[in-house]
Amino acid sequence: MPEDRSETIYLDHAATTPLDPRVLDAMLPFLTGSFGNASSPHAAGREASGAVEEARGRVALALGADPREVIFTSGATESNNLALRGVARAQAHARRPRRVLTCVTEHHAVLDPLAGLEADGFEVVRLGVNRAGHLDLDQLEAELRRGLLLVSIMSANNETGGRHPIAEIGARCREHGALFHTDATQTFGKEPLDVDQACVDLLSLSAHKLYGPKGVGALYLRRKRPRVRVEALFEGGGHEGGRRSGTLNVPGIVGLGAATRIAEVDGTADAARITALRDRFEAALAAEMAGLLVMGDGSNRLAGHSNLAFPGVDGDDLLKGLPGLCASTAAACTSASLERSHVLRALGHGPDGVEGSVRFSLGRTTTEDEVDRAVRLILDGLQAMQGE
Secondary structure, three states: OOOOOOOOEEOEOOOOOOOOHHHHHHHHHHOOOOOOOOOOOOHHHHHHHHHHHHHHHHHHHHHOOOHHHEEEEOOHHHHHHHHHHHHHHOHHHOOOOOEEEEEOOOOHHHHHHHHHHHHOOOEEEEEOEOOOOOEOHHHHHHHHHHOOOEEEOOOEOOOOOEEOOHHHHHHHHHHHOOEEEEEOOOOOOOOOOOOOOOOOOEEEEEHHHOOOOOOOEEEEEOOOOOOOOOOOOOOOOOOHHHOOOOOOOHHHHHHHHHHHHHHHHHHHHHHHHHHHHHHHHHHHHHHHOOOOEEOOOOOOEOOOEEEEEOOOOOHHHHHHOOOOEEOEOOOOOOHHHOOOOHHHHHOOOOHHHHHOEEEEEOOOOOOHHHHHHHHHHHHHHHHHHHOO
């Protein structure tokens, strides 16, 4: 049986979010009675297909895109791989430069596929960042002038919440003829991004960061001005216009559509409330702790992100002493390898800052009472560690 977490304070929304009950309500019919395969020609299949296309339209609307430009996947990791490997291997791009640019603070779902392309003979340029996590746009411009096939820069960092100037990067890429991909896993549905206005050619997203189900995501793929081609990662039925074979996850896709619709209605109010809670959380801790450090750009970050460095404390040890508090010391997708943050190292922090950091991430379900209890738990935990 699942563990009772009724007293748990969940501050790890950047890793995953709880399923919104309204999303579950939208999904349930497609988990029970309306279980048709969306590729089947009969009535049950057409019903499933209609639900898929409604969700596709909802995601496209949120991006300012054409529904035909939305490809459903199993999540952002697959979307990133399809974008990066797919563009690099597409024959339509064979005469373009075999050079790709990214940033050292990207998620491993981008860094690892690019390492694979490097092994295949591509040149991969990895731009560094300053202590706030900002790219040097002059360096980007210089590399664009040398010729690039593709630039991949995330919309906002998963560990610090720091935003990149996506529209400015996109405009520079467009000017120099480079394709532009952004991993928008942390921002989709939380902050507006119009793919035409931002000159984005490919965009990855995942439902489970937006109070939707795990195991479903999407890739935006531009159809014109310019038309972007990708080679499929695997074959087997030609689904999604031949770019992503496999039986569609209809309940998951419906859930992604529902989560997107809810975000359109509630997103602005959510962001304002979550920002106020985050500021309350940090102010309460700073009032009791000298030297508390906000990692990254404290003034230009996503609403819910609070990556804090506790001086003289190991973050893992702190969290182990707080079993009722869910937070993290590394990206969820890399914690199994016990890797401490490559992001914070890239920002120039030494072992004390990296090992003493904890990422707290607030969300739609976070309450004032939870924030206040979390502060008390953390302060008590720090006091207990100092008394050992």
